[in-house]
Amino acid sequence: MSNGKSILVDTSLCTGCRGCQVACKQWNNLPGTKTKQIGTYQNPQDFSFETWKVVRFADGRQEDGKPYWYFFSDMCRHCIEPPCKISIEMTVKDAVIQDQATGAVVYTEKTKQVQFKDVMCPYGIPKQNPKTKVLTKCTMCIDRIKNGLIPACVKACPTGAVVFGDRDKILDMAKKRVTELKKTYPKAMAINPDEVRVIYIVTDNPKKYWKFAAGV
Numbered sequence: 001m002s003n004g005k006s007i008l009v010d011t012s013l014c015t016g017c018r019g020c021q022v023a024c025k026q027w028n029n030l031p032g033t034k035t036k037q038i039g040t041y042q043n044p045q046d047f048s049f050e051t052w053k054v055v056r057f058a059d060g061r062q063e064d065g066k067p068y069w070y071f072f073s074d075m076c077r078h079c080i081e082p083p084c085k086i087s088i089e090m091t092v093k094d095a096v097i098q099d100q101a102t103g104a105v106v107y108t109e110k111t112k113q114v115q116f117k118d119v120m121c122p123y124g125i126p127k128q129n130p131k132t133k134v135l136t137k138c139t140m141c142i143d144r145i146k147n148g149l150i151p152a153c154v155k156a157c158p159t160g161a162v163v164f165g166d167r168d169k170i171l172d173m174a175k176k177r178v179t180e181l182k183k184t185y186p187k188a189m190a191i192n193p194d195e196v197r198v199i200y201i202v203t204d205n206p207k208k209y210w211k212f213a214a215g216v
């Protein structure tokens with residue numbers, strides 16, 4: 001396999017518009033879900049079997065008292081050695097496909113045979129359809145990629161915060177962007193770039209964005 005594909009999510013460019021979240025629903029024919037206002041602009045509050053992309057909103061105060069408001073366009077990281085695949089296939093063989101050309105981690109119908117509680121993911125991604133028991137999550141839009149298109153979330157992003165391409169190029173872009181950001185934000189970093197295909201750049205401690213941002 002070549003080095004496959006990757007997605008770069010540069011949170012410093014994200015405006016929290018949620019175009020990516022809507023595009024994911026639209027492309028994958030996922031319905032809207034009824035939600036409740038609980039005092040945050042984030043909506044919905046988490047992934048579900050019919051929500052595979054969530055822009056997380058986090059606000060608080062820095063150590064010096066200055067406020068922060070961060071956006072984190074959360075999705076499956078398409079891990080290089082996916083703990084979910086390893087844990088699922090301890091009981092059900094060939095339930096998860098790791099696409100040769102892209103490296104995308106894609107669940108099949110066979111995932112309904114696994115005990116959901118046994119599925120490991122450091123980022124809290126997979127969910128289960130309560131009726132069919134099939135596990136669901138982002139597919140990297142493998143159906144679009146195979147037809148020469150880029151993932152729907154990437155296509156929809158109006159600020160260039162989400163970028164798709166050959167992994168080697170994305171890794172290079174991430175490195176250069178972190179070097180640039182560090183001039184203004186000394187804590188800027190790429191999160192686990194050697195372990196995942198969806199690489200996040202943050203300008204502060206990942207835990208301030210989302211409890212699972214850096215993995216557990």
Ligand code: SF4
Nearest residue numbers: 076077079082084121
């Ligand atoms: Fe699997 Fe979680 Fe990695 Fe996605 S982020 S490939 S669901 S372990």
